[in-house]
Amino acid sequence: MKTSSAQHSDSSCTFCSGKGYFQLLLGGSETCSNCQGTGKVR
Numbered sequence: 001m002k003t004s005s006a007q008h009s010d011s012s013c014t015f016c017s018g019k020g021y022f023q024l025l026l027g028g029s030e031t032c033s034n035c036q037g038t039g040k041v042r
Contacts, residue, residue: 013041
């Protein structure tokens with residue numbers, strides 16, 4: 001995982017921390033609705 005402070009045009013999604021999904025408390029995962037699972041913000 002990159003850890004740079006430079007801003008890029010396709011930055012990581014802040015809702016899912018760039019993973020593209022949320023880890024659910026009871027197990028499993030759910031696709032991030034903000035970035036549609038891409039992990040990037042347009």
